[in-house]
Amino acid sequence: MARIELDLAHAYRPNPQQDSDYALLPLRMTFEDGGAYALLGPSGCGKTTLLNIMSGLLVPSQGSVRFDDRDVTRDSPQARNIAQVFQFPVIYDTMTVAENLAFPLRNRKVSKEQIARRVGEIAEMLEMSGQLNQRAAGLSADAKQKISLGRGLVRSDVSAVLFDEPLTVIDPHLKWQLRRKLKQIHHELKLTLIYVTHDQVEALTFADQVVVMTRGRAVQLGSAADLFERPSHTFVGHFIGSPGMNFLPVQVRADQVQVAGVSLPLPPGRALPDGELKLGIRPEYVELVAPGASGALPVKVSRIQDVGTHLMLSAEIAGQTLKARLSSDAEQLLPGDIVHLRVMGEHTCFYRNEEIVS
């Protein structure tokens, strides 16, 4: 087990000139020993590159990787003592389930009794004890991926276990089960787990800390609550949540916030620099208020969707779309109506150049 410190950048082509040449822009990050982390981002954002750099399958073009203050930048996965689980199940066709699980231990010359004990434990955790003597090749994709997971977890002394979207091929209901299983295994084994995914639900339920990535940049590292309440980058606001955060261009002058010609007072205790900013607010925090109430913003309703537990209101203001999550007993609204919404409150965030300022 180890604390992983990254201070690196990576480009697949030689002599990168501009930002777009980099698969990973310069970043500095620390993964604490025993933590459960997720790397979250859309396809092509560099999360798998980052994972492969940590596991040692890839050498970063600049910078270093340190495990517990030991420089391992050029070490092989074996030397780093890393375990990794891939997107598609990787199993050894000619071996039985038990032999598959024992393979990483056998290669490290672990004693027979210890292998048997450890394989038994892992099989128990993954509920595969009954299939130990079956040939791995004949099993379903789900079961094969469980074997891959098991091979990742079977060594108790690993520095970290890395998962590269391991549940892509798994059935939805099993996915949920396996995710819980992983969480439980994390508590029992106290391994450092790093989990790559593009599914925010998966990331937020699995990890204590989530790294959100976009276009080769790690834009925020934080807990699920941090990412939800105070996205440090507009991309995080946009990417996390369903639907994502609302953004409105605003002008700030002397503690007055101008939104589409309406002047709103700043909430008490908040200070903002003057100039062009972007206001961000989650649909969950937008309130329906009476006309004339303080901070009321008049908007035109464009669509109302009944999502069962609540109503999703889409409204327009000065060419911008604003979404609000309203309780389902809210008054009857029709497209074309003018309603008043409050967007200013303690949950409102402000951004300049996509970065949070307040």
Add this chain to the structure above:
Amino acid sequence: MSTTTKPVNQKAWFLILPVLLCVAFSAIMPLMTVVNYSVQDIISPERRVFVGTEWFAAIMRDEELHGALWRQLTFSLSVLAVELPLGILLALSMPAQGWKSSVVLVIVSLSLLIPWNVVGTIWQIFGRTDIGLMGAALQGLGIEYSYTGNALHAWLTVLVMDVWHWTPLVALLGYAGLRSIPDAYYQAASIDGASKLDVFWYVQLPKMRGVLMIAVLLRFMDSFMIYTEPFVLTGGGPGNSTTFLSQFLTQKAVGQFDLGPAAAFSLIYFLIILLLCFILYNWMQRVGTQAKEGGHE
């Protein structure tokens, strides 16, 4: 019980008539001619005697045939024993990508493009002790090499010639199999701490199994019917040390004009090949379905 019955129209049988005619002229009738010869002793166009299964009985007891059959089996198994490991080794050492892989692929497949009788001629010259590179070199090393005089030398030369000609096929098939293994398998093996030998044994070989089965089938059947190359190189000699089944048959039918025994043997040869095909095909089918059950790609 259903009250509606399907309309019956037997005229549809006429639709397969063209195929039946084609097959009749291309396969059934020629084969029947052979059957016809195999049960008669044709002394002259006017005089022929029905002999029943006599030719079959005679040919089954023919010592020369037994010799040719054993020689053939030994040869085909030797071909497999040499070409399979060598082809796999070649496939493993071929570069995976880039211009180097294209160049190597072309060079490796060159020998497959040469016509059979040209291959025989090339080796005939190659093995000559006066002007041939191999023959002269062996002579220079003090080996009394002669593919025309020494039975063992002749047999080995034919084997080496076949290996030279056809190992590239096994290598190409193996190469295709290797290229279809996803990178994740190698990465996982490296993370699991597998040695190079482990990777070969537990990842590469099982993943190549499908294409190697095809290689076994092709090489076995092809070598079992080998004719042109040894015919050009050694003419079946010295003695009959390199007379394989095809050549034995040709000698009987064309050389000695023993049409009856030759026809009887043709049928037996045909049945042997049919039987081996059947066994290999079923074996491959079984392996194929196993691979399908196990595969996820």
